[in-house]
Amino acid sequence: MSHDSRTNTIPVIDISQPSEAVARQVLEAASTQGFLYIKNDGVTIACKDIDDMFKLSQEFFATPKERKAEYAIHTEKAGGINRGWVSMQGESLDPEGQKSLQHRSPNPNLQPLPHPLSSHKDLISRFQLSCHALCTSILSLLGTALQISDPSYFASRHDQSQGPSGTIFRMLYYPKTTTSTSASPSSSSGSGLRIRAGAHSDYGSITLLFRLPGQPGLELLTPDRGWVAVPVNPHPADLAEPPILVNIGDLLSFWTNGMLKSTVHRVAFSEGGAGAGAGGKGEGEGEERYSMAYFCHPLDDVQLAAVPSKLIEDFADRGVEELRMQRKRLGLNDGGEDGDKEKVLTAKQHLDRRLKVTYGI
Numbered sequence: 001m002s003h004d005s006r007t008n009t010i011p012v013i014d015i016s017q018p019s020e021a022v023a024r025q026v027l028e029a030a031s032t033q034g035f036l037y038i039k040n041d042g043v044t045i046a047c048k049d050i051d052d053m054f055k056l057s058q059e060f061f062a063t064p065k066e067r068k069a070e071y072a073i074h075t076e077k078a079g080g081i082n083r084g085w086v087s088m089q090g091e092s093l094d095p096e097g098q099k100s101l102q103h104r105s106p107n108p109n110l111q112p113l114p115h116p117l118s119s120h121k122d123l124i125s126r127f128q129l130s131c132h133a134l135c136t137s138i139l140s141l142l143g144t145a146l147q148i149s150d151p152s153y154f155a156s157r158h159d160q161s162q163g164p165s166g167t168i169f170r171m172l173y174y175p176k177t178t179t180s181t182s183a184s185p186s187s188s189s190g191s192g193l194r195i196r197a198g199a200h201s202d203y204g205s206i207t208l209l210f211r212l213p214g215q216p217g218l219e220l221l222t223p224d225r226g227w228v229a230v231p232v233n234p235h236p237a238d239l240a241e242p243p244i245l246v247n248i249g250d251l252l253s254f255w256t257n258g259m260l261k262s263t264v265h266r267v268a269f270s271e272g273g274a275g276a277g278a279g280g281k282g283e284g285e286g287e288e289r290y291s292m293a294y295f296c297h298p299l300d301d302v303q304l305a306a307v308p309s310k311l312i313e314d315f316a317d318r319g320v321e322e323l324r325m326q327r328k329r330l331g332l333n334d335g336g337e338d339g340d341k342e343k344v345l346t347a348k349q350h351l352d353r354r355l356k357v358t359y360g361i
């Protein structure tokens with residue numbers, strides 16, 4: 001498996017005019033690669049808000065470490081479990097330096113936020129709500145394409161006005177690495193590759209990922225071609241704005257008998273430059289990197305029973321082995337620690353299991 005500039009064929013889908021044909025395109029990508037791009041129409045999520053959020057993130061991560069540490073993850077000041085500032089090596093999937101701030105989301109009454117975020121609550125709320133609106137559109141298209149009798153089956157179970165959920169918005173910063181960290185055996189592949197976020201799949205239903213042109217590094221694991229780079233903008237000549245990258249998380253995979261794919265991905269930089277350089281003109285310079293991820297989760301008490309869709313029922317036999325492997329990879333016993341194979345988990349129980357594996361809490 002070599003690290004090179006092979007790209008993949010993740011489609012860019014325009015969902016601004018939703019139709020059954022568009023829904024089928026979304027399902028096709030979600031059930032094969034587990035990744036798709038949504039053309040950024042600038043309406044659901046304002047381009048200026050994305051730019052302003054990145055500027056805010058850069059300002060935040062530039063503040064002194066002691067200031068950020070006051071809002072450390074899981075502390076009361078930062079809003080409790082799975083909220084707050086994560087420094088280097090705070091996560092098990094984080095071998096060489098990724099820093100992040102986790103927001104409970106979307107929430108107009110934002111958790112206590114550190115400077116300078118505390119002065120930009122309107123922007124942060126608006127951005128998170130617009131992310132959620134995009135997730136809702138994607139979930140509705142999936143419901144349509146799966147021919148569920150209620151096409152809003154997924155979307156309504158993610159209606160955040162109906163109760164708490166595990167939805168998290170995360171601002172990420174990968175600092176420039178130093179010589180000493182690059183020598184670390186856990187983080188270097190020995191082939192000039194630095195792993196900045198270890199191989200993992202996401203916990204939730206769907207994730208929206210925002211990256212900056214010139215800062216690639218994301219790779220997904222394909223069954224036939226190994227690690228493949230995911231460019232920030234796959235068609236820079238046609239798309240003035242990078243499309244929004246969407247990936248399916250574990251939960252939507254479990255929920256659909258493995259029909260939708262929760263694909264393993266990582267962030268890796270080659271020595272002397274970020275990413276595999278596969279993302280178009282100007283990419284591959286510098287090692288510092290910022291990204292933002294919106295991890296959309298269903299309401300805590302949603303039961304993750306198989307979705308009432310003929311397509312999913314028909315898929316059940318094929319998905320069995322895949323789901324078994326996925327549970328194993330995630331450190332989840334078959335049926336859970338309580339050994340109850342048939343038990344239907346709620347979204348919260350599922351998230352708690354993943355957090356336990358990641359943070360040991």
Ligand SMILES: O=C(O)CCC(=O)C(=O)O
Binds near residue numbers: 202209267
């Ligand atoms: O920074 C990135 O591009 C991806 C981060 C990621 O995969 C995650 O936080 O789950």
Ligand SMILES: [Fe+2]
Binds near residue numbers: 200202265
């Ligand atoms: Fe991820």
